[in-house]
Amino acid sequence: MAVHPLQSLSRQETELAKDLLLAQHYEELLIFREIYLQEPPKAELVSFLDLEHSGQLTESSPRPARLAKCQYDVVGSDKIPAYHESILDLGACHRIKHEIIGKEHHAALTLSEFDTLVKVCQASKAFQDAISELVIPEGFEVVIEPWPYGGLDIDDENRRYFQGLVFAQDTRNGNPHSNFYAFPLPLIPIMDAEKKEVVRIDRLATGGKGDSLRGKTHSPEVLEHCANAEYVPELLPNGTRKDLKPLHVLQPDGPSFVVKDDSLVEWQKWRFRVSFNPREGAVLHDVRYDGRSVVYRLAVSEMTVPYADARPPFQRKQAFDFGDGGAGNCANNLALGCDCLGVIKYFDSVTVESNGKVKDHPNVVCLHEQDNGIGWKHTNWRTGRAVVTRNRELVVQFIITLANYEYVFAYKLDQAGGITVETRATGIVSCVNIDAGKTSDYGNVVNPGVLAQNHQHVFAIRLDPAIDGQKNTVIQEESHTVPMNKETNPNGNFYEVRQLPFKQSGWADAAPEHNRVFKVVNPGKRNRISGKPVGYKLTPPATQLLLADAKSVQSQRAAFAHHHLWVTKYKDDELYAAGRFTMQSRKEFGGVADAVAREDDVENEDVVIWSVFGLTHNPRVEDWPVMPVEIHQIQFKPSDFFEGNPSIDVPSSSDQMSKEVAKEVCCNGA
């Protein structure tokens, strides 16, 4: 059977794309960045999906072409790389689109560029001289952690740069996994990526309250007051807890999900496709419940992490973890049993290295079920009969590591028709050196000599709804007090529910004081019971939005982070909340702000919603050395879509394997 249009490119397809590109650019030097599936135009894909769902799909049915999106540098005779993007038709073996991206935008980074930064710094005399101004204790080695440059400063030439955060690792304990973040060094080398040279070394302030923004306050012995802060278990001073008894999840009859074509998932009336790409990580497509369409496409679109330390150059600590280098590229290989429990299905991906070599990127997405407590319960007070069901969820999860930080992204589907996108932030807070005994307005001292800087994490989820079809309307609904009055509210207890549909593309903010929710409805289809249009609802989490001054580069490059909800009219390839090119941007380009500026009609149209939420993170000592997960969820739940609780038919048998323990419960050991 032919490959489904939504399946990620296979290894062979990726190799074919690479070969086609090499042939296209015969005799030019190519440096590969990404090759992955270019999803078909919606009009073609919807036709195909309709055929698929009607059961009438055959081998000879028309199907969208298999297209590869290719991003690469072409190095001309002048040795200067130019960034190209091409789309190849893999069936026809033919290029159908070709763009040479101008210098006003920068390509997303590849991990090989990060490797280059490290090597260039190590070989740089300027850098070694700068290091020798500091006292690096015996047995410590210098670590350079590559970062994107951040937003170009006003006086920066528009060249491609990388910056390196610098730490020292204690090698005296002979353990290569010793935590180097405990020993931050106050300098940031800047590399010109084209010249492959260190062009500048920023010296970092290490002062505290009352010290100036730019002055040097430290002696050469910058690490003297620092201390180890290990997290790998073999280096913990007191070892690990001995009294935690095992808890296993057992599924003796196997999982309740079925996976076909390594992409189609069916579970508890849900049916959807999973794909994976180097930018967004895992994506859900064509999500249906009991055969009815709910969501056309769901993905994490972007995230940005601006740092709030006023001292230059910290304004350039602001990564866009999806646009700058691709979240998918940073996805962890999810080891068995650690990241998920129970019966687990893994999905693999494929990446291309800068020399064109195609590599496996295995176990980047995991699929498993979990129990999330009680689903519903009622006890009939007259008869005493209790009926209770468990809330079983299906989880599609991937985890990304960006230098110090980790983010766990999980799409959760439940038996009551709900879709949840959950993010968990963990990993190591980014930190800088601070003089002994000082505190700072820019963050919190989490270890001697270590200042964890204040920052925010702002996420954007792109959800392309298809509530019983593509033409939907987004409605803002609120509940309001009504003044007591004899005619309509004699006892003052009545409150009014008000609705306001989006007629044009635009934005809105959370307003929990009004119980503001957003409903995506199909105006052409009514719920037979309530008479209201079928729909799903989303309550945007009322989190703080971007704090940086609106005139700042940090703010201007993240316009998406200024509002909680954006509503746009569908446009092919309009996937990225902060636009296609975030590397070194000064201003958001082609993101949601530009999309809504088109003022498209969005009422009863093919709409897309973008949900923005975040975490203002003023680190606490408990976030160190690795932070306990900070969890956020957005929920997309049915709202008069169904004719009753869709999980009413979940069986309520008691769990035979649960055990009661005696009144006095004693544990061995510990």
Place this chain on the structure above:
Amino acid sequence: MAVHPLQSLSRQETELAKDLLLAQHYEELLIFREIYLQEPPKAELVSFLDLEHSGQLTESSPRPARLAKCQYDVVGSDKIPAYHESILDLGACHRIKHEIIGKEHHAALTLSEFDTLVKVCQASKAFQDAISELVIPEGFEVVIEPWPYGGLDIDDENRRYFQGLVFAQDTRNGNPHSNFYAFPLPLIPIMDAEKKEVVRIDRLATGGKGDSLRGKTHSPEVLEHCANAEYVPELLPNGTRKDLKPLHVLQPDGPSFVVKDDSLVEWQKWRFRVSFNPREGAVLHDVRYDGRSVVYRLAVSEMTVPYADARPPFQRKQAFDFGDGGAGNCANNLALGCDCLGVIKYFDSVTVESNGKVKDHPNVVCLHEQDNGIGWKHTNWRTGRAVVTRNRELVVQFIITLANYEYVFAYKLDQAGGITVETRATGIVSCVNIDAGKTSDYGNVVNPGVLAQNHQHVFAIRLDPAIDGQKNTVIQEESHTVPMNKETNPNGNFYEVRQLPFKQSGWADAAPEHNRVFKVVNPGKRNRISGKPVGYKLTPPATQLLLADAKSVQSQRAAFAHHHLWVTKYKDDELYAAGRFTMQSRKEFGGVADAVAREDDVENEDVVIWSVFGLTHNPRVEDWPVMPVEIHQIQFKPSDFFEGNPSIDVPSSSDQMSKEVAKEVCCNGA
């Protein structure tokens, strides 16, 4: 060993209290309401706990007296019951306090009063006549569901009333658990509790949009257009799902918790006591992590559910589920395997019936562990070494049924020092009859002829902190934009963190746009690493507060529901957010609003915080016939209390029993 002062009264102690009361009121008729532990005055209890924690407690140590709180009616020669409250010293066999509660307040209800309402209605000619005005189809029997009366109307005489919601149950299917809420009848009988007579029958409007607030629009055949809506599995038209495979939680080495004295729980460095009483349900006391005090007492203090249907008499649908009848009294017996998974410990309670008979109330609280996904993770990008731990939680849970509704309350402790209070609302939405084909501004039609009325659920959690000691300060902290300026914010990326301590008792609201959090700190103790006072933080969920007009009885009796956070100075027995007496109240008395009006000094004092949050519930069809859980959480997390992540030492072994499945996963059957 003597009983711990925080242990709930045993069966024997309860019997003793009853006997002492009978002796005290020799020759009077007593109708018992409640007998339960009167917790010792804080000054005495803290002294005892200090001794206990110091390891110096002996049999001869001074300990607080065992006191019983007794609530009962005394029926005088005039046959009119008067409501009394007494406190008995069970050791000295002596009454130490006695109050005769005046008529301006009403005692909380007992289930026997509910039984009386049903019998009185069944025997009432007025009620039977009212029923005969309606056509009750063959095979249906009338069901009367007792409710508290709600806030007294302005023209109500101050007598004790009960109201009954009326439904018809389909008995044709021979199943006593058939869902009678699908057949609501439009009348509410009112019983005078003293006279034990139906004194009025309210006729309910059944109209829709455009119909008047009071007119009758229905014919006698009020149930003709209604339809069955079953939830017990044997009555489901299409049966239950057959493709859900079992998921078991196995703890082969037993649980990691230890329980002693049927009240002391130790788990993963946590140590606390659990008690249970008929008003608050489960209560946590003396909560410590690694020997350090965090919380003195934590309980759900009150909740109210006001209905927003403007048509009289629906303004009187407003229960206070803790104050009106006691949440503990309504606690479910948690069957094995259904409400909890894994290894479970149950706690029992004891109740007293109106005739003084002491009964067991078993399995009202369950204790178990659960896995809540990843706790923390970091992958060292240089070495590829990933360290990941699971987030194991300890759950103390109880579930209450109030007529149609269920609420699951869970206290969750995690290994990173966090405390979560989680509420799940489920059960059956309260509904009334609506004419065929109509819709309403007062709710949603969820079944033919069934209108689920709009309402709110507002909860108050009382948390008495003791951060390393009793003297704490509550600080409001926010993060604010700072305008770009050359001196302090040259690149515009800096934001400012501002703190404002509570000096006097008062209230505050959530302000997520400012990332407003509340920190409870011990000003006398600094974190050695950060230099900041040790503390815990709470982010009040920014949910909508009470919507009813401020002049309405609904609003005035629930002043607590007007703000998200209340900060008061500790006062013995000041436990109830809406005051001691909520039954038929017109105005909140002795609740948090009165407490803050004392304008006590609360800076570096023994403070108490009350967290208020809620759900504005405009029912959707999916909430019928039983609603999928609606989940809310408040979190109390350490903030510079510890010197690092307290869960850094949780072991990270992989789960040997998890299994990977093949790329193609097929299920048998289904």
